[in-house]
Amino acid sequence: MNVLVCAACGRRLSEPLRLLPVLPERPGRDGREGPDGTRHAPSTVPRGTCAVDPEPSGAPYVPHPDPEWMGAAVPGTVVLDPDGPGCLMSAGPRDTLVVHPDDARGFLEPDPSSTEIGCCGPPGREGPNELCPGCGARVATLFADCSGPYETHYLPGAVRTVLV
Numbered sequence: 107m108n109v110l111v112c113a114a115c116g117r118r119l120s121e122p123l124r125l126l127p128v129l130p131e132r133p134g135r136d137g138r139e140g141p142d143g144t145r146h147a148p149s150t151v152p153r154g155t156c157a158v159d160p161e162p163s164g165a166p167y168v169p170h171p172d173p174e175w176m177g178a179a180v181p182g183t184v185v186l187d188p189d190g191p192g193c194l195m196s197a198g199p200r201d202t203l204v205v206h207p208d209d210a211r212g213f214l215e216p217d218p219s220s221t222e223i224g225c226c227g228p229p230g231r232e233g234p235n236e237l238c239p240g241c242g243a244r245v246a247t248l249f250a251d252c253s254g255p256y257e258t259h260y261l262p263g264a265v266r267t268v269l270v
Contacts, residue, residue, distance in 0.1 A: 108267040110156075110203065110260055117240030119260070121154065121209040129157040129204060132255050146226060146256040149206040156205045163202045163259050164247050165233035167194035185231065202227055202259035209249060210258045211245065214246060215239045224251025234261060 107122035133148040151157050167185055170177070173192035185194045214236040224233045227250030234244040236258065246262040249255050 107270055109270050110205075110242060110265045111241060111268050112238040112245060113264055114243045115238060115241040115267050116122060117238055119210065119213045119238060119245060119265060120156075120205060121213075123156040123209060123267075124154060126151060126155050126157040146250065146252060147254070148188050148256065149208075150255055150257045151204055151206055153206045153208055155202050156209075158188045159202050159259065160200055162185075162196040162198045162200055163183075164198040164230050164249075166197050167231075168197045169193075170195045199259075199261055201262045202247075203262070203265065204257050204259055207248060207256060209238050210236070210246065210248070210260075213239075214245055214248075216248075217244065224253065226250065226252040229253060230259075234264075238264075 107124055109118050109122055110120040111118055127270040130150055132150050169190065170193055175193055177195065204249045217235045217237050220228065220232055220235040222228055228248050229251035230247045231248035234247050236248050237243065238245050240258050243264060246258050248258050
């Protein structure tokens with residue numbers, strides 16, 4: 107098993123994790139309230155695991171060349187282009203480490219400068235919104251609104267894995 111640590115200061119940033127060979131397909135959300143009182147989709151990865159997401163994740167966003175495209179701009183959601191027809195697509199970091207948000211809870215701090223608000227949690231559209239409590243480095247993006255997936259993406263250059 108491995109834990110994720112801050113590349114800048116070495117502080118532990120996750121529960122012990124086992125790397126999955128591929129990122130599972132993102133589960134759909136039915137919009138109904140779950141047993142915990144939230145309307146989150148199920149997490150993409152189970153507790154105690156992580157997976158590399160080879161696709162771009164989150165901000166920044168760029169116009170998709172096909173105005174008819176309606177794909178995923180951030181994991182599981184579509185962002186409409188306010189300046190023209192069609193949608194925006196993610197041009198954010200690739201190869202983020204996706205973990206269940208509960209495996210990061212208590213190890214990260216929300217970025218106080220983040221202004222985005224979702225009805226059930228941060229949608230993650232502004233980019234990294236989680237900080238290392240040790241040094242304040244931006245290390246992850248929490249996607250936790252009911253409009254998209256329920257997952258935490260650690261930035262590839264901001265963390266490293268340590269065997270425990």
